Amino acid sequence: MSANDLSQPTSTKEDGLGQLSRSVENAKRIKSVQDKFVNSQSLMKEGRALVGEGILMKVCRKKPKQRAFFLFNDILVYGRVVINGRKYSQQKIIPLNEVQISSPIDSEENPYSWLICSPKKSFIVHANSDRERQEWISHLERCIQHASGGNNAQNNTVAAHWVPDDKADTCMHCRTTKFSTYNRKHHCRNCGFIVCEGCSKKRFLLPHLDSKRVRVCDTCFIKLNMNNMNEPRQNTRDSSDSDGEENHAHYSPVPATFYQNIENF
Ligand SMILES: [Zn+2]
Numbered sequence: 413m414s415a416n417d418l419s420q421p422t423s424t425k426e427d428g429l430g431q432l433s434r435s436v437e438n439a440k441r442i443k444s445v446q447d448k449f450v451n452s453q454s455l456m457k458e459g460r461a462l463v464g465e466g467i468l469m470k471v472c473r474k475k476p477k478q479r480a481f482f483l484f485n486d487i488l489v490y491g492r493v494v495i496n497g498r499k500y501s502q503q504k505i506i507p508l509n510e511v512q513i514s515s516p517i518d519s520e521e522n523p524y525s526w527l528i529c530s531p532k533k534s535f536i537v538h539a540n541s542d543r544e545r546q547e548w549i550s551h552l553e554r555c556i557q558h559a560s561g562g563n564n565a566q567n568n569t570v571a572a573h574w575v576p577d578d579k580a581d582t583c584m585h586c587r588t589t590k591f592s593t594y595n596r597k598h599h600c601r602n603c604g605f606i607v608c609e610g611c612s613k614k615r616f617l618l619p620h621l622d623s624k625r626v627r628v629c630d631t632c633f634i635k636l637n638m639n640n641m642n643e644p645r646q647n648t649r650d651s652s653d654s655d656g657e658e659n660h661a662h663y664s665p666v667p668a669t670f671y672q673n674i675e676n677f
């Protein structure tokens with residue numbers, strides 16, 4: 413599919429993904445993913461294709477954690493690895509039409525990484541190699557295009573990526589408060605910075621995150637209020653955001669598998 417085709421409805425068109433979605437192997441693979449998840453939502457859906465799967469390290473608040481990712485033509489599913497290749501838990505599903513991804517990010521501690529952003533949650537993941545990252549990014553881009561059917565999701569509001577806890581010893585706002593057992597670290601829900609209690613006493617309604625008002629830093633509070641005077645926001649439903657706190661001592665690299673050749677989309 414060329415970029416120009418995206419202005420037309422994709423549903424009427426026969427493409428590689430359409431073929432894949434109707435294959436017996438695809439149905440078996442999706443059923444198998446569903447069966448391996450503890451408390452899985454139903455993943456079987458007409459027109460859905462499992463495009464690829466693999467293990468990625470997801471950068472979390474405390475430490476990077478190993479997560480199994482399953483890329484479909486309309487959703488991204490991920491979860492905690494209980495037994496590699498056999499059992500997963502804490503299933504999360506993100507509709508791809510709400511997803512934005514960044515270009516590659518390279519840092520010493522997280523090589524081969526990039527950002528996955530969605531309205532409720534944004535996070536950094538990293539792959540085993542540059543090649544694997546490139547494969548993930550290409551397939552993600554194609555699936556996002558497919559899922560948004562020409563309506564570019566780039567205008568959606570996405571959640572801020574939270575700065576990991578070990579990145580700051582002092583408040584990133586006042587630069588004075590040193591964090592300790594008594595001065596706990598908080599995250600501004602709007603900018604993702606680590607801030608002290610004193611600098612984040614204010615709450616603000618960020619409808620893409622939660623129906624309740626959430627913690628924001630003083631700078632963001634002022635900014636958001638100024639924006640709000642111009643454009644009223646609408647309300648959305650409730651959210652919950654818990655990702656478990658377990659750590660993985662080692663990362664066993666398993667190469668990602670993609671069932672759809674990038675040329676055949
Ligand atoms: Zn502070």
Ligand SMILES: [Zn+2]
Nearest residue numbers: 600603629632
């Ligand atoms: Zn902020």
